[in-house]
Amino acid sequence: MSEFKGIAMKGVCFKCVGEVETLEMADPIIEQPGDAILKVTMAGLCGSDLHLFHGREVGVDQGTVMGHEVVGEIVAVGDEVRDFKVGDTAFAPFTTSCGNCFYCQSGLTARCSSGQLFGWREEGNGLHGCQSEFVRVPLADGTLMKKPVGLSDVSALLLADNFSTGFFCAEMADITPGKTCVVIGCGTVGLLSIIAARNLGAEKLYAIDPIAERRQAAEALGATPLTPEAAVGEIKNATNGLGADSVMELVGNPAAQRLAYEVMRPGGTMSVVGCHCTPDFAFSPIDAFDKNLTYRTGRCPARHYMDKLTDRVADGEFEIDGFVTHRFSMDDSVRAYDVFSNRKDGCVKAVFEF
Ligand SMILES: [Zn+2]
Ligand SMILES: [Zn+2]
Incomplete structure (x- = not known):
């Protein structure tokens, strides 16, 4: 296992319906041998974050890190991670997936038998989201995809969910x-x-x-x-x-x-x-x-579509880079959610940049 000795990070956390807050919290650590830790470079705000934010979906713990669209650099890997190493740049879809089960093998990665949704923790169980300086990615070999040279962070982020x-x-x-x-x-x-x-x-x-x-x-x-x-x-x-x-x-x-x-x-x-x-x-x-x-x-099997579409986007077949209209820092999370959820200032797609 590679060394990663972070101490404290900031994350955009669910506070209550209609409110988020940027909190200091412990860095994620390798918990399972298949985990990787990403140092986040870009995290998206997504329409589905608003289901939680507006209380249309309920049950998530206060203090859960929001978000499920992420691009970053790997800073630690568990002993069983084979396809990634520290220093790789990678992106992840909104659910984790093993790559081996019936659902993963048949292309329905969003229903992986051992998959979890980023940004969903109930009574202490589940996964934190990605709107934070670091994020733990379980099942890293099945979940993550290496970012090709020439693919922008924005394109990778959109491949991870919206595109x-x-x-x-x-x-x-x-x-x-x-x-x-x-x-x-x-x-x-x-x-x-x-x-x-x-x-x-x-x-x-x-x-x-x-x-x-x-x-x-x-x-x-x-x-x-x-x-x-x-x-x-x-x-x-x-x-x-x-x-x-x-x-x-x-x-x-x-x-x-x-x-x-x-x-x-x-x-x-x-x-x-x-x-x-x-x-x-x-x-x-x-x-x-x-x-x-x-x-x-149904929920999009985004990891499967990342396999189908990433090279085509990197090769220029689809021009999707212009879709991010607003960029925020994490310290500006309250304003970011206000602008995004109320479509202020022509906001269509917003991201946190680190
Ligand atoms: Zn999303
Ligand atoms: Zn699976």
């Missing part, structure tokens, strides 16, 4: 050239799903968002922008009254789910990566039956 999730959403939507496709929700993942959908051949692509700047960003990527109010009428008009073939829903609230149902034609596919925290669907089982609906959803 992989956008690509996963587009792939689940059964996109082929000629089909009418719709993206609902033009935050970072929605905009990146537009890039993915176009890569998969989407030509007739609509993007729905209530916020004008986000519609403009979608239009710049080649989608036709629509407000939620106008969307059903416009899409029906454009499809001889049928509706869209493929609908990607990246919002995660009942109104967006209902809209996804309304804009879709019978026999279409709804692909959902918005995280729905309400107990019921916004359409009924008979609604689904009457539309011959295919509904696909």
